[in-house]
Amino acid sequence: MRTFFCSFCLLLSLRLPAWAQAVTGSEPLDKLVAAMQAQSVAVVQPYLLAETRVSHLPAAYTAQVLAQMLPRFKDAATPRLVRQSTEGANTRYVFALTQNGAEKEYDVLVTPANKLLEINLLQAEAKKVDTRLSVQDLTTPAEVVMPMRIQNGLLLVTAEVDGQRGDFFLDSGAPALLLNKMRFGSSASGSTVVASQLRGVNGTGASFDYYHATNFNWQGISFHNRDVPTLDLTDLARRAGVSELLGLIGYNLLSQYAVTLDYAAQTVTLRKPTPDKSTEGLPFVMRGHLPVVEARVAGETLRLALDCGAQQNLLDVRYAAAFASQLRNSETVQLAGTDQKARSVTSGELRKLQLVQGPTFRNQPTVFSSISHLNQKPDQVTLDGLLGYPMFRQQPTTIDYVNKVVRFGGQ
CATH class of the missing domain: 2.40.70.10 (Acid Proteases)
Known part of the structure; x- marks a missing residue:
């Protein structure tokens, strides 16, 4: 592995020596430019968060979108920092690249932890597409x-x-x-x-x-x-x-x-439910598009998002040691994320997970992995994990997005 890494870096230095000297003053931005040079998302991957967005596109697919967009910049040259400004605790960097003899400007938003929160590779004059669907846009049967x-x-x-x-x-x-x-x-x-x-x-x-x-x-x-x-x-x-x-x-x-x-x-x-504040069910709060409920495990109160697209329950790695005594069949497994990289994580069946004001779920297959990247925005509810397939399969579950309650055991 070490030999491959050194040879790879040497190859890059031979291909585009001018880029290798480029320094914008922002480490994440420099890595994005290097990723363009290398035609590899892996170069910039350590600086991406789960909430990193490429322009106005869904954050869940940022790594895949970048992989498809980087080839557009393979012949760009002479990266130059144009300006920078603060946006709350974050910093926006506007930079320019020369392509086909013309200089074009792009920008990124960088967090205090030196992570890329936004990567805007679409110019201002580009067509903007609104992916939201309002009541007027959709035909929705009752x-x-x-x-x-x-x-x-x-x-x-x-x-x-x-x-x-x-x-x-x-x-x-x-x-x-x-x-x-x-x-x-x-x-x-x-x-x-x-x-x-x-x-x-x-x-x-x-x-x-x-x-x-x-x-x-x-x-x-x-x-x-x-x-x-x-x-x-x-x-x-x-x-x-x-x-x-x-x-x-x-x-x-x-x-x-x-x-x-x-x-x-x-x-x-x-x-389609009637809006009713008195609707029975377990209340949740919305974190962007995710419903979040509270649960208790071994005396700890956790905030967990409901996600039917998650194949396993997920808790932050900091709970792995604290909940070790609560796990059955604990083992170390390889978990592949959206970046396709395998990571060693703790997995096991959580003996007991009780939703606050809700039912108790037992022997829940659960993976412990870092989710710090999900909690970068201070104005959003802090998450401790996700509840997915192992919970949903137990009994019929209703997520009422209108009244912001979840019900178990039927409608």
């Missing part, structure tokens, strides 16, 4: 009951886009609808939206696009003529154990509903 399939702890449902019908990953932990770039990366009608600054040096369109969906229909939940971000979902399909995914359904299609997940019956029910 109630929908649909089948779902469970594959490796992940939920699959069926939807249709412009005449193509197939599997979609249902993920309440994702902020928005995404389409698979491998299916919706282009169209004969020219409906793919491509910002000009994302075109390659040969004039062809960028590999990261927005697809203009003429018609989308998910069991009656539908919209027309909206631009939807696309991403290569090949790896997610592999994890789900299916040959292909057409897309991913997230919070922006769920927010108007009370969503009931019944793993035993393999059904999803979406019902």
Whole structure:
């Protein structure tokens, strides 16, 4: 491994010596520039957070988006710091790169911990696409009951886009609808939206696009003529154990509903509830698009996000030692994140996890790994972990996004 690393660095120094000398004064920004030079997300990966966003795109897929965007900058040169300014505790750096003889400006937002919170590689004149879906944008039936399939702890449902019908990953932990770039990366009608600054040096369109969906229909939940971000979902399909995914359904299609997940019956029910502060259930608070509840383990009170897209429960690594006596079948396993890097983590079955004012769950498969990257923004609820498939499969669970309560055992 050491030999490979040294040879790799030598190769970079031979390819683009001018870049190797570039120093902007910001370590994370320098690493982003180096990642462009190396054509490798791994170079900048230590400076990314789970909440790092590339422009206005969903943060959950930043590493994949960067991998697809870095080739756009392979011939850029002469990085130059233009200016910097403070935004609260963070610092925004505006920098310039020369491409095809023209200098273009971009910017990043860096946290006090020297992490990249925003990476804005779209210029101001680029087309901006709003992925939010308002009440006016969506046709939303009062109630929908649909089948779902469970594959490796992940939920699959069926939807249709412009005449193509197939599997979609249902993920309440994702902020928005995404389409698979491998299916919706282009169209004969020219409906793919491509910002000009994302075109390659040969004039062809960028590999990261927005697809203009003429018609989308998910069991009656539908919209027309909206631009939807696309991403290569090949790896997610592999994890789900299916040959292909057409897309991913997230919070922006769920927010108007009370969503009931019944793993035993393999059904999803979406019902539009009446806003009612007296609605029974376990109250939660929203952290962005994630519902957060309180739970108790071994006398500790934890704040945990509900995420049906999580294949396992996850607690921060700082609880691994404290809860060691509460674990059955404890072992060290390899966990692969969105960056595809395997990490050694503690795994086991948590004997008892009790939701505050809610039910108790026993023998819950749980992984302990660092989630410090999820808690970088001081204005958001601090998370101690996620509750996923091991909890949801126990009994029917309803997440009422309108009244902000969760109910167990049925609607």
